[in-house]
Amino acid sequence: GAGVSQSPSNKVTEKGKDVELRCDPISGHTALYWYRQSLGQGLEFLIYFQGNSAPDKSGLPSDRFSAERTGGSVSTLTIQRTQQEDSAVYLCASSLAAGRSGNTIYFGEGSWLTVV
């Protein structure tokens, strides 16, 4: 597509429920990232996918968080047993390839998660 697409744009869930957030990257982009941004904070790296390589999960804050990327395109971020501190904007981004200085990362509009 023309840009990185995320859904839902807003999600309110009860504490303890599971949520799934979806990201559809820019067509042809092999690198996909998930970030989290809490109110007043910078972007916190969660996970990175590059092609068929094993993902870099080093940023996931707990084992309640997981992500998949099927077919090298769409990704789903799953948060199990949500807690109030999970409330944040979850931003997905994609790029042609990771890390190389010539590739710009493009962000989606984000999914605003509120856990009540």
Added chain:
Amino acid sequence: EDKVVQSPLSLVVHEGDTVTLNCSYEVTNFRSLLWYKQEKKAPTFLFMLTSSGIEKKSGRLSSILDKKELFSILNITATQTGDSAIYLCAVPNQAGTALIFGKGTTLSVSS
């Protein structure tokens, strides 16, 4: 540990003022430094800097990198209310697998 520190955290100016936003970084195996503007949700790309002393310019915005002193500045001249946003600075981590972001500078431009 790779890190990015931005200052000030927030700034309030009047239309027409010139502002300078600061970003200092510590990263192993520096590749580049990026500036983003975040108005609502999605950060939008402004500049990528890889070489010291070469100014990147886009309209009223400009940025420069100092790799010796490990910092970058973002200048905005003749500010407008539409410049109100969070300005984020980021560098790729050592592995080159993700961007490490600063907390951002929240700029408010009043008319």
